[in-house]
Amino acid sequence: xxxxxxxxxxxxxxxxxxxxxxxxxxxxxxxxxxxxxxxxxxxxxxxxxxxxxxxxxxxxxxxxxxxxxxxxxxxxxxxxxxxxxxxxxxxxxxxxxxxxxxxxxxxxxxxxxxxxxxxxxxxxxxxxxxxxxxxxxxxxxxxxxxxxxxxxxxxxxxxxxxxxxxxxxxxxxxxxxxxxxxxxxxxxxxxxxxxxxxxxxxxxxxxxxxxxxxxxxxxxxxxxxxxxxxxxxxxxxxxxxxxxxxxxxxxxxxxxxxxxxxxxxxxxxxxxxxxxxxxxxxxxxxxxxxxxxxxxxxxxxxxxxxxxxxxxxxxxxxxxxxxxxxxxxxxxxxxxxxxxxxxxxxxxxxxxxxxxxxxxxxxxxxxxxxxxxxxxxxxxxxxxxxxxxxxxxxxxxxxxxxxxxxxxxxxxxxx
Amino acid sequence: xxxxxxxxxxxxxxxxxxxxxxxxxxxxxxxxxxxxxxxxxxxxxxxxxxxxxxxxxxxxxxxxxxxxxxxxxxxxxxxxxxxxxxxxxxxxxxxxxxxxxxxxxxxxxxxxxxxxxxxxxxxxxxxxxxxxxxxxxxxxxxxxxxxxxxxxxxxxxxxxxxxxxxxxxxxxxxxxxxxxxxxxxxxxxxxxxxxxxxxxxxxxxxxxxxxxxxxxxxxxxxxxxxxxxxxxxxxxxxxxxxxxxxxxxxxxxxxxxxxxxxxxxxxxxxxxxxxxxxxxxxxxxxxxxxxxxxxxxxxxxxxxxxxxxxxxxxxxxxxxxxxxxxxxxxxxxxxxxxxxxxxxxxxxxxxxxxxxxxxxxxxxxxxxxxxxxxxxxxxxxxxxxxxxxxxxxxxxxxxxxxxxxxxxxxxxxxx
Numbered sequence: 001x002x003x004x005x006x007x008x009x010x011x012x013x014x015x016x017x018x019x020x021x022x023x024x025x026x027x028x029x030x031x032x033x034x035x036x037x038x039x040x041x042x043x044x045x046x047x048x049x050x051x052x053x054x055x056x057x058x059x060x061x062x063x064x065x066x067x068x069x070x071x072x073x074x075x076x077x078x079x080x081x082x083x084x085x086x087x088x089x090x091x092x093x094x095x096x097x098x099x100x101x102x103x104x105x106x107x108x109x110x111x112x113x114x115x116x117x118x119x120x121x122x123x124x125x126x127x128x129x130x131x132x133x134x135x136x137x138x139x140x141x142x143x144x145x146x147x148x149x150x151x152x153x154x155x156x157x158x159x160x161x162x163x164x165x166x167x168x169x170x171x172x173x174x175x176x177x178x179x180x181x182x183x184x185x186x187x188x189x190x191x192x193x194x195x196x197x198x199x200x201x202x203x204x205x206x207x208x209x210x211x212x213x214x215x216x217x218x219x220x221x222x223x224x225x226x227x228x229x230x231x232x233x234x235x236x237x238x239x240x241x242x243x244x245x246x247x248x249x250x251x252x253x254x255x256x257x258x259x260x261x262x263x264x265x266x267x268x269x270x271x272x273x274x275x276x277x278x279x280x281x282x283x284x285x286x287x288x289x290x291x292x293x294x295x296x297x298x299x300x301x302x303x304x305x306x307x308x309x310x311x312x313x314x315x316x317x318x319x320x321x322x323x324x325x326x327x328x329x330x331x332x333x334x335x336x337x338x339x340x341x342x343x344x345x346x347x348x349x350x351x352x353x354x355x356x357x358x359x360x361x362x363x364x365x366x367x368x369x370x371x372x373x374x375x376x377x378x379x380x381x382x383x384x385x386x387x388x389x390x391x392x393x394x395x396x397x398x399x400x401x402x403x404x405x406x407x408x409x410x411x412x413x414x415x
Numbered sequence: 416x417x418x419x420x421x422x423x424x425x426x427x428x429x430x431x432x433x434x435x436x437x438x439x440x441x442x443x444x445x446x447x448x449x450x451x452x453x454x455x456x457x458x459x460x461x462x463x464x465x466x467x468x469x470x471x472x473x474x475x476x477x478x479x480x481x482x483x484x485x486x487x488x489x490x491x492x493x494x495x496x497x498x499x500x501x502x503x504x505x506x507x508x509x510x511x512x513x514x515x516x517x518x519x520x521x522x523x524x525x526x527x528x529x530x531x532x533x534x535x536x537x538x539x540x541x542x543x544x545x546x547x548x549x550x551x552x553x554x555x556x557x558x559x560x561x562x563x564x565x566x567x568x569x570x571x572x573x574x575x576x577x578x579x580x581x582x583x584x585x586x587x588x589x590x591x592x593x594x595x596x597x598x599x600x601x602x603x604x605x606x607x608x609x610x611x612x613x614x615x616x617x618x619x620x621x622x623x624x625x626x627x628x629x630x631x632x633x634x635x636x637x638x639x640x641x642x643x644x645x646x647x648x649x650x651x652x653x654x655x656x657x658x659x660x661x662x663x664x665x666x667x668x669x670x671x672x673x674x675x676x677x678x679x680x681x682x683x684x685x686x687x688x689x690x691x692x693x694x695x696x697x698x699x700x701x702x703x704x705x706x707x708x709x710x711x712x713x714x715x716x717x718x719x720x721x722x723x724x725x726x727x728x729x730x731x732x733x734x735x736x737x738x739x740x741x742x743x744x745x746x747x748x749x750x751x752x753x754x755x756x757x758x759x760x761x762x763x764x765x766x767x768x769x770x771x772x773x774x775x776x777x778x779x780x781x782x783x784x785x786x787x788x789x790x791x792x793x794x795x796x797x798x799x800x801x802x803x804x805x806x807x808x809x810x811x812x813x814x815x816x817x818x819x820x821x822x823x824x825x826x827x828x829x830x
Contacts, residue, residue: 017525017593046595075589082594146615150498163423166818174490175720175822179497180461185716207818280692300712305590308582308724311817392817401579403622404808406589 002201002332005039005135007327008109010051011059012044013143014038014121015082015112017075017305018157018170019164020318021143022114022407024147025078026070026306027322028141030060030112038109042414046079046122047114052097056105056414067331069313069407072397074307077407085121088128095128101138102129109137115144115155119337120361137329140337140357141321144282147196149348150363150377151355152339156321157304159187159314159390162200164306165189166391167301169204169211172297173241182238188279189299192215195367197243197303199379202407203391206384212240217247218367221256226282227289230378233289246278262314285316312393317350324352348389417747420550421450424741426474428558429529429536430497430744433572434579435733437471437822440493441485442737443556444525450745453524457829461494463536464821468511469519471829483692486730487812492822501535503543510543517544517551518830524552524556524744526664528737530559530570534752535776541750551563551720552744555752555772556736560719562611565778567754568772571736572719574729574805577615579715580604580722581806584626585618587712587733588656593826597653599645599707603694603734604714606660606668608632609781611802612718613660613792618806625653625747632662633781634791636671641697642704649705672696723819727808741765741778763804779809 011028014020025043032041041059044050057065057078070077088095101107110124120328126138142149147158169187176185191197204210212233215221222381225284249365256277287294321338330335336354343349347403371383398405428436438457447456456474459465472493473737474482485492503510518524525544527537534555541553557564562573584602591600606612615719620624627648630636646654655686663671672693694711702709743751751769758764785797813820 017590049595068724074586076593080593136490154829163817168721170819171720171722171820172716173487174488174717177431178491178495178770180494197570203816203818207816207820208823209821262718273639273761277695295716298713299716301587301590301710302583302712302717303763305586306583325619394814401622401803402578402809404585405622406585406624408623411717 004330005108005137006039006040007036007106008040009109010044010056010107011111011113012047012051013078013080014112014118015080015144016304017080018143018145018158018304019074019310020071020156020315022073022077023315023318024068024113024143024156024322027319028113029067031323031326033060035326037330040052042105043078047083048080048085049081049083050079051101052094054101057409057411061412064361064407066409069398069405071319072395072404073306074305074404077409083118084117085124087184088124089397095125097135098125099129099132102134107136111139111141111325113143113327115146116360116362116364119149120360121159121406123335123357124363126357126360130203137334139325139329139333140360141325142337142339143148145197146191146192146194147362148366149360150365151359153342153391154340154352156314156318158196159311159328160306160309161197161303162203162387163311163391164303164309165200166210168204168299169201169243170207173204173209173211176295177239177272182234182292184234184240184242184283184286184290184294185297186242186244186245186279186283186286186294187297187299188244190303191217191227191362192247193366195245198243199367199383199384200387201243201385202379203387210241211243213242213377214379215244215248216367216372217245217249218369219372220251221248223250223256223285225287229288230286231290233293243279244282245366261356307311310395310396311391312395313390315395320352328354374388416551420552421452421454422521423455424453424524424526424530425457425459425471426526427462427464428493428495428817429527429533433560433719434489434573434725435560435730436735436739436746437485437488437492437611438730439528439556439558440573441482441605442734443528443741444482446738446741448475450741452745455520457520457603458493462496462498463500464498465494465498466516467509472824472826474660476827477824479562481822481824483758484813484820487722487810487819488732489720490822492493494588497757499532500802503539507543508722510540513542514547517549521801522551526554526556526740526744528556528558530561530693531564531777531779534564534772538772538776541772551722552733552749554733554740554744554748555775556740557752557754559676560612561606561609563609563773566774567782568757568765569755571733571797571803573611573731574726575721575724576612576718577725577802578806579724580612581614581618581625582724583618583714584658585622585624588619588624588626590654591710592654597707599649599655599657599698599701599705600712601657601694601698601701601709602626602712602714603659603661605619605718606632607662607781610660610662611782612656612675614719614782614798615802617794617799618802626658627796628657628792628793629661630659631782631787632660632664633784634667634787636663638665638671638700642701645701646705649707659693659697689756718750723812725810726806728805729787730810735767743769782810
C-alpha cells in the first residue's frame, strides 16, 4: 500500500442523472470526511465545468443528516454537465486551468461520478496530471442507467431504473388490458445503444403482467416484420403490449425515432441524436396497419429519476462504489474505475474491483446476442437471471407529508 | 331498517381504471360474502356489458387470499367498459335483458363501481327495476382519479393518483434542473374537465420540488399569456417546470391539445375527445418562443395505475366505500351512491353518507375558482389543505421478486 496523500479532494457528477448517483456521491463524501488524510471535501458544481470555473461547494460544512439524505435524493444534487473536454495532446487549455485549481485548493484526490463520456474525461485528467508531475489520484465512480460500461458486471443506477421500468410495465399491462375491445400499447424505454433497460421490461412479464414483445437496439429493427408480428398477435389475443428501446435502428443504422420525430435532427454536445416520440410514432404506424386502438407511452425522464422505486441492492452498491473509490485512492490507486464482479457460486454476491479507466472510456457494453430470442422480439431467461437480483429490496424512504424528503444542502462555495 | 332481501348480488366495474377501484370492489365482495342474506356474489365481466351478455364470475369460488390481493392490484380486475346505456324511456331493450339476467340469477343487489357516466347507468337501472316492480337494491360505489363527482368531498382513486403525480413531479423537478443550461419542462396531467389532478402537482412544490406554474381547465387558457409567463420566468431563473391539465381550453372552449395533436379528432363512446400529446405540443411552442431546450412529458396511463404509490388513506377509504355500499343495501337503501364527508374540526376525519344517484349522474365537480390564483397559473393553500390529507400513508405492498404481486383470480363463469 502506497503512502496516503494529505490534501483535499473533489467529487464531481457528470452525464445523465440516475436515482442513485447521489448515493455514490454520498459514499465518496462520507468516506472522504471520515478519512484522516483528506483535509477538505469539495463538491464540484456541475462536474468538470464547476472545477474549471472554481465553483466548489465545501462538503465539510454540510449537516451530516442532510448528507445522509443524499442516498434517497434522485438526480445529481451537485449539478451535472455534458461537457466534452479536449484531448490534452491537441488542446491543453482546460487542463492547465484544472491544474491551477487543483494547486490552489491542494487537491490530491479527484473522484468523478459518471458514465462512458465521464470516464473518458477522468482518464484524460489522470493522464495530464501524471504528465505534469502533479501528484493527484484520480478514480472514476460508475453511474449509468444504461448499464453499458465495459469491464463491470453492471452499473449503479441500472437496477433502480430497471425496477421502475418493470413495475411501470406491470401497471400499464394491467391498465391496457381492461376493456373488452382490442388495444395495442407501445412503451418506449431509454437506452441509446444498449438494450439493458428495454430488456428489463421482461421482468414484468416474468412476474405475470408485462410486454408481449420487446425490441432492443442490439438487433436491426425491421418495421415491416415488427408490424406483421404485432398484427398477428393482435388478431390472436386482442391486446398487445410492446416495449421498445429508444435506440432501435434499421439495417442502415438509422434510428426509428428519426422516422417520425420532428426534433430528431438535433444533436447534443457529444453528437448523439436527441431521441423521443418513438412510442407515439410506432403506435400510429400500428394503428394504420391494424385499425386497432393504440396508445404510445414514453417513460421519459421518469425512469431515470424514479427514486421512490429504487432497488436497495442498487442503492447499497452505489454507496459502496463511492466508498471503494476513496479507499482505493487513499491506498495509492489512480487512473482506475470502481467495477463490480458477480460471484459465480450460490446466490447473488457482488464484489468490487478496480479496472483501468482507459479500458472503460468510450466503449459500450451491449446485451449479448445470445440473451435475445432468435426472432429478436424478446430476451431469454439468461437476461432475467442477470437482471432480477439487481432490483431486489426496498430501501427506507424518508418522507415528509407522505412525499419524499430530499437532501437540502447548504452548498457553501469555497472562495 | 328495512328487511334484508335474500338473493344474490352483482358487482360491476366501469369507466377508466384507478389504482384502488379493485379495493372498492374487494370491499363489496368481502362484505357481501360475509353477509348472510347474500346467497351468491357475482362479478360482472366488463361491467354492464358482462351483465347483458350473462358473463358473470362466481366470487364465492375465489381463494380469500387472492381476493385480499385485489386491494393492491391496479386497474379493473373484473374488466371495465365504456358503454352508454340508452334512456329506458326511449329504448328499454338493454333493461329487459338486464331484468332477464337478474331474474335468472336471482339478483337482489346490484353494485356499480365507477364515475359520472357509471352513476348515470346505475340510476337508470335503479329506476327501471323499480318501474318494473322487480325488487332489487342498487347502490353506486364512487371511483374516479378525476375527483369530479358531485356530492362527495372526494372520490376513491383521486388520492393515489394525486400522490403519484406529486411524487413524479418532485422527481422530474430534480432531474429537469440538473444542468447549468436553461431548460423548460412541461408535464401533462389527466383531467378532462376538472383540474383536481393537475392541481395536485402543487403538493410537490409545497414539499420543495415541483412545478413553477400549474394550469387547470377551470380557467380559460390563453396561449399568448402562457408563453409570456413562462418566458419571463425562464429569463429570470433559467429552469422552468410547468404542469398542465390535459383539459385546458381556450376562451372558445377548444382543447389546446387539439391545436397540435394529430389524433385529437377522435372521440370515445361518450363523445369525449381523445386527449394526448399536449406536453410535447406546448414544449415545442415554448421552444419557438424562447429558444430554450424543452422537454414534454405525458404522465399518460402511469398516473392512473401507479398502485405502487397508492395512498393508504385512499386505499382504506376505497375498501370502506365498497363495504358501506353492501351494508346500506342490506339495510334497505337503494338508488344511492356512497359519498364521503370530511369532519370540520381537528385533524382529517372521513365519514360516509349516502346521496341520491340522480344528484351525481352527469354532474361534474370542478376546482373552486377561489382555490386558483388570480393569474390562473397555480392553486392556493386551500387546495393544498384539501388534497394533502388524501395522499397520506403507505399501504403494505405484497411483492414477489421485488415486483408487485397482484391478485390471480380464477374467474369461474356462472353457466
